[in-house]
Amino acid sequence: xxxxxxxxxxPKLLNAVVVTLKLLSVSLIVGLxxxxxxxxxxxxxxxxxxxxxxxxxxxxxxxxxLVQIFIIYYGLGNFIGNNEYLKSSFIWVILKEPYxxxxxxxxxxTGAYTSEILRSAFQTIKPGIIEAGESLGISNKIIFYKIQxxxxxxxxxxxxxxxxxxxxxxxxxxxxxxxxxxxxxxKYIISTTFKPIEVFIVAGGIYLFMTFVIHNVVKxxxxxxxxx
Amino acid sequence: MNIFKKTIFSVLFSLLVMxxxxxDKIRIGTEGAYPPWNSKDESGKLIGFEVELAWTLCRYIGKxxxxxxxxxxxMIPALIMRKFDAIMxxxxxxxxxxxxxxxxxxxxxxxxxxxxMKGSSLEGLDTPAGINLTKPDAAAKKALKTLTAAxxxxxxxxxxxxxxxxxxxxxxxxxxxxxxxxxxxxxxxxLASGRCDAALAxxxxxxxxAEKSGKPVVLTGPTFSGGAFGNGVGVGIRKxxxxxxxxxxxxxxxxxxxxxxxxIATKWFGFDASM
Numbered sequence: 001x002x003x004x005x006x007x008x009x010x011p012k013l014l015n016a017v018v019v020t021l022k023l024l025s026v027s028l029i030v031g032l033x034x035x036x037x038x039x040x041x042x043x044x045x046x047x048x049x050x051x052x053x054x055x056x057x058x059x060x061x062x063x064x065x066l067v068q069i070f071i072i073y074y075g076l077g078n079f080i081g082n083n084e085y086l087k088s089s090f091i092w093v094i095l096k097e098p099y100x101x102x103x104x105x106x107x108x109x110t111g112a113y114t115s116e117i118l119r120s121a122f123q124t125i126k127p128g129i130i131e132a133g134e135s136l137g138i139s140n141k142i143i144f145y146k147i148q149x150x151x152x153x154x155x156x157x158x159x160x161x162x163x164x165x166x167x168x169x170x171x172x173x174x175x176x177x178x179x180x181x182x183x184x185x186x187k188y189i190i191s192t193t194f195k196p197i198e199v200f201i202v203a204g205g206i207y208l209f210m211t212f213v214i215h216n217v218v219k220x221x222x223x224x225x226x227x228x
Numbered sequence: 229m230n231i232f233k234k235t236i237f238s239v240l241f242s243l244l245v246m247x248x249x250x251x252d253k254i255r256i257g258t259e260g261a262y263p264p265w266n267s268k269d270e271s272g273k274l275i276g277f278e279v280e281l282a283w284t285l286c287r288y289i290g291k292x293x294x295x296x297x298x299x300x301x302x303m304i305p306a307l308i309m310r311k312f313d314a315i316m317x318x319x320x321x322x323x324x325x326x327x328x329x330x331x332x333x334x335x336x337x338x339x340x341x342x343x344x345m346k347g348s349s350l351e352g353l354d355t356p357a358g359i360n361l362t363k364p365d366a367a368a369k370k371a372l373k374t375l376t377a378a379x380x381x382x383x384x385x386x387x388x389x390x391x392x393x394x395x396x397x398x399x400x401x402x403x404x405x406x407x408x409x410x411x412x413x414x415x416x417x418x419l420a421s422g423r424c425d426a427a428l429a430x431x432x433x434x435x436x437x438a439e440k441s442g443k444p445v446v447l448t449g450p451t452f453s454g455g456a457f458g459n460g461v462g463v464g465i466r467k468x469x470x471x472x473x474x475x476x477x478x479x480x481x482x483x484x485x486x487x488x489x490x491x492i493a494t495k496w497f498g499f500d501a502s503m
Contacts, residue, residue, distance in 0.1 A: 074417055081421025096423055098407075178385075178407040187301060188408070191389030194304040194328040 006198045009189050013203055016185035017210075023099075023171045023181060027106035028164060034107060035114025039152075042119045053115065060112035065170050068109055073101040073177045102174040110167045117163060121155035122148060154225045161218030165211050172207075182206060254291050254472070255312035256282050257298045261411045263436045264496040265318035265338075265461075277496035278316040281335065284488050285463075288479035301389050301410060304328055307464060313472060314465050318430070320391045320458030330467050332476040334460025335489055337503045339451035340392055341431035342375075342384070343419065346444035350426055353378055353449045361400070361455025371450050376402035378449075383407055385415045385424035392428040395456040412437075419445065432497055460503050 041053035060068065076095055080086040094100045125148055133143040175184035186203040190196045258266045258278055266276035274295055286293035296312045307315050307329060318338070321331040339358060344350045355375070359368035379401050386392040388408040396406045409415045412429055416437045419427040427434070431451055438445040463476045483489050489502040 074414070077421045077423060078417060081423065087422065098423075176410065178409060187388065190305070191301060191393070191408075192324065194308065194325075196302065196305045 002193075002195055002198050005193060005195055006202050009186075009199050010202055012189065013182060013185055013199075013206055016180060016182045017206060019174075019179065019181040019184075020168070020171050020210075023102060023106065023174055023179070024164075024168050027103050027110055027171075028167060030103070030107035031110035031114055031167075034111030035118055038111065038115035039118035039122060042115060043122055057112040057115050060109050061116070065105065065109050066173050066176065069102060069105040069173055069177055072105045073098060077101070098174075098177040098179050102171075102177055102179055106167065106170065106174075109170070110163060113163050113166075114160065117156045117159045118152055121152040121159075124155055125151050154227070157218060157222050157225070161215065161222075164214050164218070168210055168214065169207065252291060254286060254289070254293045254314060255296050256286075256293055256314045256316050257296045257303060257306060257312040258282070258315075259300045259303065259317045259411075260297050261300070261413060262318050262430075262433060264432055265430075266316070277336070277492055277501075278318065280492050280496070281483070281489065282316050284483055284492065285476065285479040288482045289475045291475075299410065300387060303389075304464065307466060310466075313469065314463050314476065316463055318461055319464050321460055321462045322391060322394070322456070322458040324394065325458075325464070328467075329464045330469070330473055331462035331464055332473060333480055334462045334503050335480050335484075336493055336501045337453070337460040338430045338432060338501060339453050340395070340428060340457055341434065341447045341451045342426050342428050342449045343434040343445050344426045344448050345419065345422065346446050348425070348448070350378055350382070351446060351448050355450045358451040358453065360453050361395075361457060362453075364455070368450075372400055375449060379404045379426070381405065382425040383423070385409060385418055385427045387412050387415055387429065390429070391457045395452065396428065398456050400456070416441070416443075416445075432501075 038053045038056060041049050042057075044050050044053075072095070080092050080095055086092060094104075129147060129151070130143055133147050134140075138146075171181055172183035174181045175187060178184075180188065182203055186199050189199050193199070258274060258276075260266055260268045260274050260276075262276075264277055266274065266278045269275050274297065279295060282293060282295060298306050298311065298317075300317065303315055303317055303319065304325065306312065315329075319325070319331075320338075321334060325331070342350070353374060355371040356367050359371050361368065364372070380403070383405040384396055385407045386396060386409070388410060393406065393408055395401075396404055407418075407424065409418070412433050415424070415427050415429065416434075418424045420441070420443045426448070431447055434445050434447060437443070463480075465473045465476065480489070484502065490500045493502040494500050
């Protein structure tokens with residue numbers, strides 16, 4: 001064990017956490033909106049809208065995140081990059097950058113899972129609660145925003161906490177499209193020191209700490225918004 | 229009972245013998261993704277200059293060999309952790325790597341070069357045909373200055389953990405935006421799509437790609453050798469494996485004398501890259 005290397009690589013890895021957290025937070029925020037939108041579409045009575053939303057979640061939950069990143073980064077990149085017309089368009093400005101490719105892949109992926117989490121949360125809301133609102137003469141819109149959404153969010157907190165942790169670990173795949181996140185920097189250090197065990201132990205420790213923090217924040221929120 | 233014992237013993241004995249056979253085999257690690265040095269054919273079989281050379285060297289050593297596939301970025305760690313006994317993967321002999329492993333004498337040499345897509349502003353740089361960085365002369369220093377100016381703010385793509393990455397990180401051509409990839413294939417893809425302004429690798433890796441893909445990839449600037457680019461490509465061996473190192477050095481001597489290395493090199497590179 002090369003403890004000196006572990007100590008020396010720690011600050012470099014800590015710097016890279018910024019990239020990891022940026023990837024995580026941006027994709028979670030975008031993914032939450034996507035998730036909420038598709039959860040609502042899933043509950044729609046129109047069969048086409050319903051099936052469309054189901055197809056999206058099925059597609060992104062049924063394929064590996066790494067494959068999704070590669071299709072967006074190399075697949076679309078190769079297709080657009082070799083097409084003169086598309087290359088001069090706005091799409092290429094975004095897809096040219098590995099950062100945005102990673103964000104798009106992560107957001108679409110977490111969006112699919114989030115839509116399922118929120119959908120099941122909506123469905124657990126007892127009809128009696130909505131009926132209570134209706135009997136008080138509250139409009140459907142307000143019932144939805146003020147009653148259904150808050151309850152659904154509270155219901156989905158434990159599952160969503162897991163999703164945040166899964167996504168945090170998923171961001172390590174950004175290193176496969178040249179981004180220098182925590183895993184990317186760890187690999188870079190290994191490429192010059194040839195000591196993967198030491199460096200990955202430190203990187204793993206940092207991931208573990210982030211999981212610890214996320215887990216406890218979610219637990220705190222669960223307690224704070226507990227029904228009891 | 230007796231038969232039972234006999235069976236047990238014969239099974240144990242055969243296991244022991246088989247174990248010995250395996251220990252006697254030299255396991256050689258290669259990447260299989262860096263043509264023409266080493267690559268794979270359509271059926272997934274490892275082919276290339278080093279695969280053929282490995283079989284030749286093993287014949288001279290007089291031992292059986294197996295060739296093991298290993299991702300490039302884990303090559304040296306895998307050798308150290310005894311997943312195989314020798315590296316033949318277009319790995320240049322550099323001082324940095326020699327801190328971790330030993331190298332046999334060089335068996336082939338390659339020059340590195342920048343590549344761009346046809347029509348790039350980086351095409352046709354005013355530099356000599358080739359520069360050696362071991363003791364850079366005035367012309368080489370001037371070429372580095374020209375490159376520093378031309379590459380400022382540009383994105384240059386390389387495979388991770390390579391001499392090419394080391395060179396760009398060394399600051400000899402100023403501050404360029406370095407992007408690292410797991411394989412050379414991925415570098416080629418992003419060069420062709422336009423995500424990279426330029427790429428740096430073995431010159432033959434680009435000409436091989438241009439030929440196979442039909443993409444207008446062209447070399448630009450000088451070819452590089454020496455300095456961060458090392459002193460030829462050799463067999464990587466664990467530091468404590470002095471016997472094997474000696475065996476490989478002898479085998480390379482014999483293969484060179486009999487013309488095997490230049491014959492195989494000419495076959496795969498189209499020119500004699502042996503040394």
